Amino acid sequence: MKQTTYDTASTVQDRAVLVSLITQVMKRSDTNHDLSLQELAKLAETAQVEVVSTVTQNRVSRDAKWFIGKGKVEELKAVIDELDANTAIFDQELSGAQVRNLEQVLNVKIIDRTQLILDIFAQRAKTREGIIQVELAQLSYILPRLSGHGKNLSRLGGGIGTRGPGESKLETDRRHIRGRISELKRQLEEVVRHRSLYRERRRKTGIYQVALVGYTNAGKSTLLNQLTEADVLIEDQLFATLDPTSRTLALPSGKEIVITDTVGFIQNLPHDLVAAFRATLEEVCEADLILHVVDSSSEMRDDQMRVVDEILQELGAAAKPQVLLYNKIDACTPSQREMLPSGPQVLKISAYNLADQERIRELIQQHVVGDTRTFCVPADRGEIISLLYRTGDVLEQVVEDEDLWIQVRLNRADYEKQGYLLDPYMQL
Structure with missing residues (x-):
């Protein structure tokens, strides 16, 4: 020992x-x-x-x-x-x-x-969603252990292990807890339905979506705050932020995208927790681009990256386009910096550095922009014209009789989302 x-x-x-x-x-x-x-x-x-x-x-x-x-x-x-x-x-x-x-x-x-x-x-x-998800995970954990826990289930002492569902729920019998789990699942289904509708609206508007993922305490919330002037809580603790936060980010071209901060990952993340938070974690699956934020100063950096990759694989998001952001570069020694890999989809940054923030915006923009396409749209189809302006970078617009000829640089992912609306107007 x-x-x-x-x-x-x-x-x-x-x-x-x-x-x-x-x-x-x-x-x-x-x-x-x-x-x-x-x-x-x-x-x-x-x-x-x-x-x-x-x-x-x-x-x-x-x-x-x-x-x-x-x-x-x-x-x-x-x-x-x-x-x-x-x-x-x-x-x-x-x-x-x-x-x-x-x-x-x-x-x-x-x-x-x-x-x-x-x-x-x-x-x-x-948030209501977060509270429901945590209580569901806790009760799912407790239920098979009711006969095993002794003093812990009295919860009279307070402190660690006593928070969440509360004393009365922890002391109820299996039937009561199963009933509560069923009710929480029903409430969570409603939350999932609302979240799905919200995602569908975002897809229809053609907004490009970016997800920040990474090991807990890698600096995702700090980066979101610096890029978008969000007000997400920042602490040097594990899981300082739990509820996902989405903000609008303006790129150098002026195009706006949505960037979402997700819950941090950790080794051996409880299965009940992954199951309860699947609706939240699926934000990653809906993203067009994943920014994998890494604590480059951590001695366990490679292990932490492996854990994140495994969870992305489990979520079915491993094939998404991904950019590696080696954060906290200012906390690295010169030898640590030299050991960091380089590549076209890799940035070594400090979340607080303005120049690094601009480099991130530019790299995202490279993913957003795509092929140049020309569309001929009747002038009275304002919704199609508006969609083209929202989803791509309009390079040129020419009025010819009652039609508008619009040349747009359009990302392939954006086009695939909106193709069924735009195809009738695209010129070969």
Whole structure:
């Protein structure tokens, strides 16, 4: 058992020992265990929990009853008693029975990584959609564990793991929770319907859509704020912003596009959370262009990029045109900067640098502009003329009798969206 001790001067209510199990199967996977444990500490900090120690354990496989093995549980109890901790946070997901067994021996609150992330999302959700999605994810997580959780379900102590649905819901029986889940799914379907209508309106207007994606705390919200003068919350914490934000961005040509900041990704993002937030994450699937924001100063940069790529693959958005933005370049050492890759779809930037912001706009514009096409539109078809001005860059307009000959530089994706309207007027 490897133990690392931290400063204990803080007066935060929850004092936690972090616990991580590494099995032979986990060693053969792509999971970066050091990154995962570092993130767990950061997640705990975000949830206002004081981390007093970490404990890691290597085993061939997880113990079905005790997760880390009975002997290691006794050693963990000694650490908890010595440091006066009141919480144990496990980096892997626990079963209800494991939680009950660990509670009985350790006599502290038992939290796993999934529950910790859900708790943070419960703190961050502000919109009706976000609150519904978080509560649905929490109840879906709780339902199969009702028989396993002991003291945790009383929720009398407050603090980490107690936020979200609330005490009364957590103490109800399975029938009540299933009923609540059904009601939340119905409400979420209504939200999804409204979001789908909104997306359809955006498609019909021919507005080019860009999505900001990236690992949590990579600087997506900062970049959105700087590019569009938005007022999105910025904090040096994981999941500082949860609800997606869309803003209009003017390109150098004057054309306006919509750019959307999405929820940050993280290693081992809970499946219940991905399922509940699918309506939000599908904003990425609707985008014409993805800006993948990377924290270039992070030692775990490559692992973080891999996680983002895997989630994009899961969402079905991996084939979308993508630009890599290596952010926080000002925080890199000269050697780190030299190691960063280069390419036509790669920019090394600082979100606060005005010149870098302009480079981003210009690169987006390269994706927006496309082939030059000529259309002959009757002067009384104002809606078609307006559509051409919205979706492309009008290079020339000539009036001939009662027709307008309009030469437009039109992006292929934009044309594919509006082709059924524009085809009758296009001149070969």
